[in-house]
Amino acid sequence: MDLNYSQEETKFREEVHHWLKINLPEDIRQKVIGYQELTKEDYQRWHKILAAKGWSVPHWPVEWGGTGWDMTQRYIYDEEFALAGAPRLPPFGPAMCAPVLLKFGTSAQKEQFLPRIREGDDFWVQGYSEPGAGSDLAAVKTRAERVGDHYVINGQKIWTTLGQHGDWIFCLVRTDPQAEKRQEGISFILMNMKTPGITVRPLILMDGGHEVNEIFFDNVKVPVQNLVFEENKGWTVAKYLLGHERMGSGSVGASRRELAALRTLAQRELKNGKPLIEDLRFKDKISRVEIELDALEITSMRFLDQMRRTGQAPGADVSMLKIRGTEVQQMITELAMQAAGPNAQPFVSVSNGVVDPFTSRLTPRYLNFRKASIYAGSNEIQRNIIAKMSLGL
Amino acid sequence: MNFELTQEQKQLADSVSKYLINEYSFEKRKAIISSESGVSAAAWQTFADMGLTAMTLSEADNGFGGGAIDLMAVMEAMGEALVVEPFLDNVGLAGRLVSRMGSDAQRAKLLPGLIDGSERLAFAYLEQGHRYQLAPQLTLAKSNAGAWVLNGRKCLVTGAASARHLLVSALTPQGASLFIVDTQAAGVELNPSRTVDGFRVADVAFSNVSLHADALLGDDGAAMPFIEEATDFATALLCAEAVGAMKSANDATLDYVKQRKQFGVPIASFQALQHRMVEMYITTEQARSMAILAASKVDDKTNASGRARAVSAAKIKIADAARLVSQESVQLHGGMGMTEELKVSHTFRRLTMIAQQFGDADHHLERYADLT
Numbered sequence: 001m002d003l004n005y006s007q008e009e010t011k012f013r014e015e016v017h018h019w020l021k022i023n024l025p026e027d028i029r030q031k032v033i034g035y036q037e038l039t040k041e042d043y044q045r046w047h048k049i050l051a052a053k054g055w056s057v058p059h060w061p062v063e064w065g066g067t068g069w070d071m072t073q074r075y076i077y078d079e080e081f082a083l084a085g086a087p088r089l090p091p092f093g094p095a096m097c098a099p100v101l102l103k104f105g106t107s108a109q110k111e112q113f114l115p116r117i118r119e120g121d122d123f124w125v126q127g128y129s130e131p132g133a134g135s136d137l138a139a140v141k142t143r144a145e146r147v148g149d150h151y152v153i154n155g156q157k158i159w160t161t162l163g164q165h166g167d168w169i170f171c172l173v174r175t176d177p178q179a180e181k182r183q184e185g186i187s188f189i190l191m192n193m194k195t196p197g198i199t200v201r202p203l204i205l206m207d208g209g210h211e212v213n214e215i216f217f218d219n220v221k222v223p224v225q226n227l228v229f230e231e232n233k234g235w236t237v238a239k240y241l242l243g244h245e246r247m248g249s250g251s252v253g254a255s256r257r258e259l260a261a262l263r264t265l266a267q268r269e270l271k272n273g274k275p276l277i278e279d280l281r282f283k284d285k286i287s288r289v290e291i292e293l294d295a296l297e298i299t300s301m302r303f304l305d306q307m308r309r310t311g312q313a314p315g316a317d318v319s320m321l322k323i324r325g326t327e328v329q330q331m332i333t334e335l336a337m338q339a340a341g342p343n344a345q346p347f348v349s350v351s352n353g354v355v356d357p358f359t360s361r362l363t364p365r366y367l368n369f370r371k372a373s374i375y376a377g378s379n380e381i382q383r384n385i386i387a388k389m390s391l392g393l
Numbered sequence: 394m395n396f397e398l399t400q401e402q403k404q405l406a407d408s409v410s411k412y413l414i415n416e417y418s419f420e421k422r423k424a425i426i427s428s429e430s431g432v433s434a435a436a437w438q439t440f441a442d443m444g445l446t447a448m449t450l451s452e453a454d455n456g457f458g459g460g461a462i463d464l465m466a467v468m469e470a471m472g473e474a475l476v477v478e479p480f481l482d483n484v485g486l487a488g489r490l491v492s493r494m495g496s497d498a499q500r501a502k503l504l505p506g507l508i509d510g511s512e513r514l515a516f517a518y519l520e521q522g523h524r525y526q527l528a529p530q531l532t533l534a535k536s537n538a539g540a541w542v543l544n545g546r547k548c549l550v551t552g553a554a555s556a557r558h559l560l561v562s563a564l565t566p567q568g569a570s571l572f573i574v575d576t577q578a579a580g581v582e583l584n585p586s587r588t589v590d591g592f593r594v595a596d597v598a599f600s601n602v603s604l605h606a607d608a609l610l611g612d613d614g615a616a617m618p619f620i621e622e623a624t625d626f627a628t629a630l631l632c633a634e635a636v637g638a639m640k641s642a643n644d645a646t647l648d649y650v651k652q653r654k655q656f657g658v659p660i661a662s663f664q665a666l667q668h669r670m671v672e673m674y675i676t677t678e679q680a681r682s683m684a685i686l687a688a689s690k691v692d693d694k695t696n697a698s699g700r701a702r703a704v705s706a707a708k709i710k711i712a713d714a715a716r717l718v719s720q721e722s723v724q725l726h727g728g729m730g731m732t733e734e735l736k737v738s739h740t741f742r743r744l745t746m747i748a749q750q751f752g753d754a755d756h757h758l759e760r761y762a763d764l765t
Contacts, residue, residue: 001396001398002395002689287761287765292710294686295710301394302396302685304394323675383668390671391671393650393670
């Protein structure tokens with residue numbers, strides 16, 4: 001038993017760390033650590049920098065631009081990025097659409113899309129959820145009707161993260177409403193967002209931010225070449241994607257950075273003339289979060305080690321990283337808001353200048369992060385998965 | 394990075410586990426607890442024969458020079474079986490203190506017997522009214538013409554009645570010191586009792602106990618760092634034991650809900666219960682991660698504050714987890730979980746006591762914050 005990274009792994013970590021120090025643009029970093037929204041231009045600028053280094057799609061096969069790193073290196077890379085305050089590239093292109101194309105796409109589809117995803121030329125978004133199909137994804141209703149060499153799409157998607165930036169969207173649509181099993185009438189289709197008939201409508205969340213959208217499809221004509229895999233086999237594709245690597249879902253690196261920021265904040269805030277960090281009640285809360293995070297880090301490393309040894313992902317147990325990881329994130333955002341005290345109250349857009357920009361983002365951050373236990377398979381769905389697969393219930 | 398146990402570590406734990414399943418079953422354990430001594434001489438001898446008592450002693454003392462990691466899986470097996478032998482007290486505490494502080498003569502006197510199973514020790518350090526404090530305050534030793542006189546009392550000394558010698562922490566004008574005290578010596582009085590979780594303990598009173606100069610273990614006034622280290626080491630082992638007990642509670646609960654039927658279906662089919670069992674499972678895995686961290690840190694001799702911090706962190710996690718898992722396992726067993734008949738109620742008691750042993754969550758939160 002040895003909990004330390006190997007010498008090569010530590011060297012790799014230093015290399016990533018050093019590279020980030022030089023290449024991560026300071027204005028982007030400031031936005032990330034200050035909890036501000038990034039623009040499409042920010043994401044794309046950062047993507048281009050990574051692509052130039054050959055680091056935009058580490059997990060891809062080497063022939064398509066992957067780095068050939070093993071699981072541990074990829075984990076270290078993610079962790080260093082998070083610690084440094086580098087934005088995570090939106091996963092929809094590189095980590096969601098691309099693995100699907102690599103597994104199920106035609107060579108023409110791969111040639112058309114993969115290089116542009118790698119280079120950050122196209123901004124991809126995900127069209128899965130619908131008003132009536134959230135956790136129960138197989139209930140999707142958005143209809144795709146085959147008309148000649150096109151599909152005609154009608155319906156609606158919701159919760160489309162960064163949909164306002166989308167150049168392309170991959171969607172689960174219903175191609176056979178008559179199918180005996182709901183899962184057998186679904187297809188996986190790619191659409192150019194500039195196609196006539198697509199409307200994006202912002203959904204403003206309680207933090208005031210514009211992060212998610214509704215997307216409406218009104219007789220949208222999509223060439224049949226944009227179907228991925230076979231018609232009515234979209235569920236196979238979706239399942240493959242859901243089972244895809246989720247090792248990063250504990251967000252250990254980001255939580256470490258945010259916990260450090262919380263400590264700094266609690267150092268600065270005074271309670272009865274003394275730093276809040278010395279307050280017993282507050283200290284206990286921070287300690288418990290930190291310990292949960294320590295445990296999460298070791299649990300993640302145990303899974304990594306298991307994958308390294310067996311070549312197998314640890315399956316349903318990975319869901320516990322998502323559950324605990326998001327709980328830790330939410331606890332940190334809540335404590336940060338509490339640490340801000342009365343300064344947590346002013347709403348930033350109408351009270352500019354009353355409190356400093358960082359403090360003013362703490363409550364919106366808390367509000368925003370209630371999403372974490374809801375998205376990417378709600379924590380209740382994750383518990384269902386563990387109950388069924390790990391506990392045999 | 395490697396979380397796998399070595400072949401030897403696995404084999405050892407397997408043998409211990411097999412032995413315990415056969416010879417320390419729930420029924421046999423009951424008989425042991427209600428026997429006069431409250432411990433099993435046969436089990437102790439087997440532990441010694443398997444090399445468990447020698448595992449973490451140095452090679453110079455004819456031990457195997459192993460660390461907490463080497464005993465981690467063994468402790469887990471002991472936790473599953475709810476072993477009530479004073480193993481932790483001998484191997485984690487007293488034996489370690491003798492081996493690290495003792496002179497050649499003291500080590501030669503006590504350790505061979507510990508290794509071969511013929512001699513047991515107990516560590517007397519808790520004092521009435523001072524909760525989990527390690528530093529002695531109510532037990533005093535005075536130097537008297539090259540010898541010592543010991544006065545005071547200790548409480549909850551696990552395994553005192555089955556031990557021939559006690560290691561007693563006492564305050565001298567130089568500070569906290571440790572003394573080897575024969576349990577039969579004049580002026581030593583044992584008042585034995587049983588804990589909620591089936592361990593034999595004793596309150597021990599010392600009135601004008603005269604000790605030879607060679608009863609002093611290590612230097613006068615220099616015991617605290619050793620006591621702290623040994624307690625951290627034992628706490629790390631206790632954390633591993635707790636993981637085993639939690640696993641036992643979880644397994645029992647899963648089995649139970651799968652066979653217990655109400656409303657015509659196994660109660661395992663109810664989502665309200667499923668999610669609670671998932672929570673127990675995740676909590677146990679997170680606790681296991683912290684137990685691993687603690688074991689690896691107590692084996693790292695180069696970083697004392699890192700060791701203390703990791704052990705306190707682990708103990709906090711274990712205390713919280715033990716509480717959740719034990720309470721939920723009884724709740725999900727329904728009325729049956731309350732009964733003496735089912736093992737789960739015994740696991741409940743053990744986990745409840747583990748949560749407090751060597752300091753509860755609040756105690757360690759304070760220590761953890763001071764070290765941060």
